[in-house]
Amino acid sequence: MRFTFAVLALLALLRSSLASAEAAPAGCERVVVVPLEPSGLTPDEALEEEEALRALIARNLSVCVQPRAKAVEVLRTFEGLRLPVCTDAACRKALARKFDADWLVSGTAYGFGGGHTVAITLWPADGNVVQRGTYASGSALDERQPAETVIALFHDARLGRSIANGVEAVAEPARPRRSRWPEVALGTAAVAALAGGVAFASASQLTAERISRQRTGCAGQGEAYVRCFEDTVQAGKNQALAANVLFGAGALFGAGVAVVFMVELP
Amino acid sequence: MRWTLALLLAVLPTAASAGERVQYALIVSNNRSNDPKVPPLRFADDDGARFYELLEPQSKDAALLTVLDGDTQARHPGLASKTRPPTERELFDAFERLDRQMAADRDAGRDPVLYFVFTGHGQRGEAGEGSISLLGKNFTRTQLYQQVLARTHARFVHLIVDACDSYFFVNSRGALPRAESYAGAVKRFLDERTLEQYPNVGVVLSTASAQESHEWSGIFGGVFSHQVLSALSGAADVNADGRVEYSELRAFIAAANARVEDPRARPEVFARPPAQDHTYPLVDLTRPSRLGFVTLPAGMGGHFVVEDERGVRLVELHKEKDRATVLALPTGRELFLRSTTREAAVRLEHGTKLIDGATLLWRERTVASRGSLEETFRDDLFSIPYGPRFYEGFVTSTGERPVAPAAAPRLEP
Structure with a gap:
């Protein structure tokens, strides 16, 4: 039962994941990169890292990176010209909405130990998941590493969002508007077969009693009587056979109902 | 053009080393x-x-x-x-x-x-x-x-x-x-x-x-x-x-x-x-060095201690929540970041990029206690948050010249 539930939950997740992938816009999602905070760097150096990050996202992901001016305009409305610290989904969602973003990217550009490191935080419009990552930057370094980090972050965030949404779908109590005709048909057939089986079994029982009490209703003597008696016995056998077949069919239909019921169990 | 290049080549080594x-x-x-x-x-x-x-x-x-x-x-x-x-x-x-x-x-x-x-x-x-x-x-x-x-x-x-x-x-x-x-x-x-x-x-x-x-x-x-x-x-x-x-x-x-x-x-x-x-x-700490770096980002506040695998306490601080703090730490050994309730292990290698403390695996921890003066040290030292708010109050009260304000991102579109 638990295994079945797990399988069913997994199926639901996959279905949800596929649904969200299908729901991804044919055009693109809006990604807003909030100006990076400098730490151990000058504002100009941080700006360079920020522009590089924006270019990196645009180059490697099928999204629409929004112009910096848009992010700056919103950032200016915050106290201290800094993004507030969010610790819950509602806050993140409100921020994403304020920036009119499908994905909000914020972070800090660090300059410590002679190198530059960019730490970014990423969340989708609903704020349900947060991904954090860092990458070292600089011309002497392998340029693939920042790209791989950013791609992985978006991938993980999308997966996380799908899982979060999928779990919600599984947890929903209401089931979809699926037709119940298979259970109804199978159940009806099972009941009918079992009822028929009972009827034929009763008839067979009556026939057996009539024969044992010599009340077969056969008149005459000799060959005619023997033929009548054998016909009665045969009729009893046929009734018993029909009863057994119908009982078997009823059992099969009943099992079918049980299987369908299990499969469709939420 | 050739003269410019020659001039640049002559000037560059001096310019690079001046004031370093x-x-x-x-x-x-x-x-x-x-x-x-x-x-x-x-x-x-x-x-x-x-x-x-x-x-x-x-x-x-x-x-x-x-x-x-x-x-x-x-x-x-x-x-x-x-x-x-x-x-x-x-x-x-x-x-x-x-x-x-x-x-x-x-x-x-x-x-x-x-x-x-x-x-x-x-x-x-x-x-x-x-x-x-x-x-x-x-x-x-x-x-x-x-x-x-x-x-x-x-x-x-x-x-x-x-x-x-x-x-x-x-x-x-x-x-x-x-x-x-x-x-x-x-x-x-x-x-x-x-x-x-x-x-x-x-x-x-x-x-x-x-x-x-x-x-x-x-x-x-x-x-x-x-x-x-x-x-x-x-x-x-x-x-x-x-x-x-x-x-x-x-x-x-x-x-x-x-x-x-x-x-x-x-x-x-x-x-x-x-x-x-x-x-x-x-x-x-911005200069080249053989140290590793861990940041405790904005959102992480409270009393933190960094110890190494032999119990040597390397850094202690009580951080205000609003700003990130970057800590310079030795490389090549197991380190433990501890808050009052949680801890995370980290190992910094030379040449590794800065590590974001929020991405570490934090787990619950228990706290041991000691005697009287040690309790004073344990309970009273680092008991109030240090950050821009405390600093501003401190320099105002002492009349010292404050450090330059924290650099903000350039907001010219």
Whole structure:
């Protein structure tokens, strides 16, 4: 039962994941990169890292990176010209909405130990998941590493969002508007077969009693009587056979109902 | 075009090296006093080891003059082979070696910076002249000025002295000082009027009055040195520029001790930046070094401790939640970041990028407790948050010139 539930939950997740992938816009999602905070760097150096990050996202992901001016305009409305610290989904969602973003990217550009490191935080419009990552930057370094980090972050965030949404779908109590005709048909057939089986079994029982009490209703003597008696016995056998077949069919239909019921169990 | 290129090639090497900060560290620590009546310290050698482990990776050359005891050698494996005994001769030899390199740096247009750190016993001589205990002989204020500060080629010198007043310790153990304040005694070692003749020298001094307040077994070290080391590791960097200035150090130590009411447990600091440049940083963590870096990002607030796998407490801070703090930590060993309720393990390797503390795997932890004065240390030290808000209040109350405000992102579209 638990295994079945797990399988069913997994199926639901996959279905949800596929649904969200299908729901991804044919055009693109809006990604807003909030100006990076400098730490151990000058504002100009941080700006360079920020522009590089924006270019990196645009180059490697099928999204629409929004112009910096848009992010700056919103950032200016915050106290201290800094993004507030969010610790819950509602806050993140409100921020994403304020920036009119499908994905909000914020972070800090660090300059410590002679190198530059960019730490970014990423969340989708609903704020349900947060991904954090860092990458070292600089011309002497392998340029693939920042790209791989950013791609992985978006991938993980999308997966996380799908899982979060999928779990919600599984947890929903209401089931979809699926037709119940298979259970109804199978159940009806099972009941009918079992009822028929009972009827034929009763008839067979009556026939057996009539024969044992010599009340077969056969008149005459000799060959005619023997033929009548054998016909009665045969009729009893046929009734018993029909009863057994119908009982078997009823059992099969009943099992079918049980299987369908299990499969469709939420 | 060819002329321009030639000119550029001629100018570039000079331009690249002009003003470049090059650091050297001369660290002297000695558990023993030359006065046989004065019992030895337990952790002065540990403090020296920790200063060395923080400053050496940032330095072109560094010397550690100490004799590590058995416990300290176990806590800092491999370090003993790099030490020399803290004798006067070794001190001058080490100074000569570093100073030759600093002279070459000056010739090359670089700015050499010397850390001169002492942890151990300090005392007054019969003539009232302060001195610190080397092995077998005291090192006097006159020697410091005439044979080190007057001769050095360092562009700036940061003088850090954590020397408990054994005089008071012997005469009134654990009691409040009844004679001259220790601060006065330590300052006399330096003689502030003489110090003014050396505008390139900044000083950071402990002015604690008793050994009991000086050392704490919970951190295997002196409380003052622990706080200075924490500050220099980046915990005091209030404006996130990667540099720790003197006012930041003072504010950090004031915050760390703000709730300590027991005078025995309250380390006092005397810190004065170089008169030449009050904003010259004690430490600049943005420079190339062999240290690793962990950031505690905005959103993570509270009391944090970083310990290594042998229980050596490297950094301690109480962080305001609003801003990120970057900590410089040693590489190549297992480290544990601990808050009051959670802990995370991290290992930094040389050349690794900065690690975001929020991405570490944090798990619940339990807290052990100790005795009375230790409870004071444990409960009261670092009990209020340090950050921009505390710093602003501190410099306002002291009238000091604050550091530059934290850099904000450029907001020109």
